[in-house]
Amino acid sequence: MPELARVGPLILWLLQGALCKDSWISLPKNMEALDGSCVVIPCTFGPTKALGRDQIGVWRSNDPWKGNEVFRKGTTHGVWANVRVTIGDVRAGNCSTRLDRVGPQQGGTYYFRTEGQYSYTFGHNALNITVQDKPLITPFVPVKEGTVTYLSCSAPSSCPRDPPVLAWSDTLKGAKMETSKEESRIQVVLRFNASHVHHNKTVTCRASRRRQRWTNTVTLNVTYSPRRTSISGHRVHNVTEGDAVTLSCTSNANPPSSYTWYHVTGSSVTQRGSGQSLPLHNVTLSDGGLYYCEARNKHGGENSTAVTIDVQLSTPPVAPLPQVHPLTLVLVSVLCLLLLLLLLWCSIRNIKINKRAHHTAGRPYRSHQTEQEKNKRGERREAQCASPGGEDVCYAAVDFSKTKSNKKSEEDYVNSNVLRNWTNEVVVYASIKH
Template sequence: MECSGVGFEPEGVLACFGQRHLITTMPDRLDVLTGSCVQIPCSFDVPVQHKDTFISAILPSGVWIKENSNFGEHPDRVIFNSSETFNRYQGKITGNMSQKNCTTIFFNVTTNYTNRYYFRIESQPYRATDPEKFVNIVVRGEVKEGTPVSLNCSAVAPCPEHPPELTWTLPTQFTSENQLQENPDQTNSVLSTVTFTPSYLHHEMNITCTAVYPVGTSNKTAEHNMMLNVSFSPKDTSASISPADSVLVGSCVNLTCSSTANPPVTNFTWFHISEGKTTKVASGQNYFLNVTAGDGGQYYCEGRNSHGCGKSNEVQLAIKGQELVIGVAAGTLGAILLISLISLFVWRRNSRLHDGLERTDSPQGQNSPVGTVCTNQTTAGEEPEEPAEDQPEEIQYGDIDFSKLQTKETPAAAQDRIQGQESEYAEVNVTGSRAQEPPLNNLDGLYAQVN
């Protein structure tokens, strides 16, 4: 039989290939979340030929070796030794080594914990490693939002008739399933599996698995906590500008982009919106800008990581002086609109007056329009009163039918009456015509006031 020094055995004895001096029982694989802890169910036994060498009364030390069971040339592979105060991995052996229970828990697991792990015992005069059995620990660095996740929690069940009850505390809705199972070492445990879909709001929140053991008429509890590490694309992305008020050309402004993301945002990009056109203007979380006349408008930013990007709100950069130009333009437009309305009003008024004059010049005997009254009409034989010099004339337009004003008169008086009638018609026409045209000075003054 060919023998080799590879492996570990009672002092002074070489191990032969195919011969195990320590037999361990542990899971083949454990999936763990980064930032949490991992419990390795473990038990061991000593082969018959070494029963006399292993003294259970002497508490052995438990040793965990990473990657390869042969650590003679690579002592750094030893990551935990229960007899040492300080270890590379923070943990403890929770099982009773005197009863060959090597169950171990490691805390604050990180992604570099992913590897194979072998177990070794050291006890005078017996020391040995099981080179054929290892547990493969796989650490997932992140739980992605929106992706269903399953977590396992187990607790030993020393009394299968009264197994512990496992419950979960999670920050979201979940489904769980519990089952009693027999371990390879023929012990029993309760395994609880919980399934849920994480959100970015659950990042860095705690998950708790609690085991309640019935002990007589009371209960005893044990629990394990872990923190969720949820990866997500940028959320709550926002842009801000300082100063927020209008600035002068040549001033310096600072635009800042902020976002929540896991992993953190690796790239910030700034965009400028002006006259309906969007332009990429800068990269970086902060954008320092020496303001020019063309920098006015809206700005927004985008944050991006390996899972996607998030867009911010839009912020306005206002430049002093541009508001005045806009105000003057708006005032000019308003003045043009007002002048147009005045011109339309004058034109419509002239049109109505022109229609009234045409009705006044209609032939005698034509009926007057309903509702029109001539203000200077007098009773037969009465002289019309002269208006006061300081009182403005109120003129309403209508038809005057002198043929209905019949009095006894001489031929000479009739001739005078006809001449007077023609003179009054002429006076009415002239007065009405002048009333149509407002003085040009007033219109010019209104135009100047608007401008």
């Protein structure tokens, strides 16, 4: 009997070693899950004939032999402490495990071990769990305009009986959606012809499961040749010699355009510069004419509509008006008013003088001599008054005749008349006749 007691453990160890050579496990290497969803780990192991009625399942994290236990016989520990875990019938070799409400902290590497009549750690079969917070959109790369593009949105289907539902927020005007389901993932594909109108457009993929929602948004990157190329300028019109003019060229392109400027004079086309802006300093008449820009990138090029710069001859500067003090303006105004009053007074005076002259001319002339004296001497006098130059002037004529009573000699007698005009100036006029 003592000898049998010594041989028994040895025989049991040899039998267990033989069974270990036949141990196997079916376990996925990688699994993915959406944050907050469930994970069903498909798992079977053997040999089942070595399993006893007290067989249990154990999950360890990070290391198969020294790692922390997260699950043992219906009890959770460590990072699985807040997760509801359900395991299959380990006595029948079913190690499938369901985890509900997984989060980022449940991500990691796990190993399965069974204990009981048959104890074994499957240290060469690791399970890696990745927890995602949103669906995955691919490809996230630039696409060229005009090409047929496929945009895929996928999410893990870690709960086969309750997979998420995927949908795109925008169909991009005629794009088609195709849904496919793989063993562990579900995806929806958006098929469309890439256009420049899609560039920088955002599209969203939405995954939903019961009351849970997950979304992912991307911005499309479509490359295309330049379009809508145009020129805007500062002071293109009414340009004078010596002025400064700046022209700017813009276009819609991806990737951005490079710009070249051209000057057209008659039938000649000359390259004037490069860059988005063309500055022209101190322009001359030769700078006038048509200008256009060419926008170009690796997908093509486009010319803008030409603009005309009409350069005019410069004119000499006009001297600024002197500054006049307000008091000076008042004095000048007063002097002008006085001058106007003086002119008005002179005009009225001349009118009165003319009236007096006409009145005097209509009267017979009377001298200081009496009619008797005139008859004695036989004189004939005539007086006329006129107003030359606006002054009263009287002319007198004297006629000396020979009389019978005067026999001795003929005397020449001159009778001078002294007249006064309206200015009281003495004027003497005499006329002598024989």
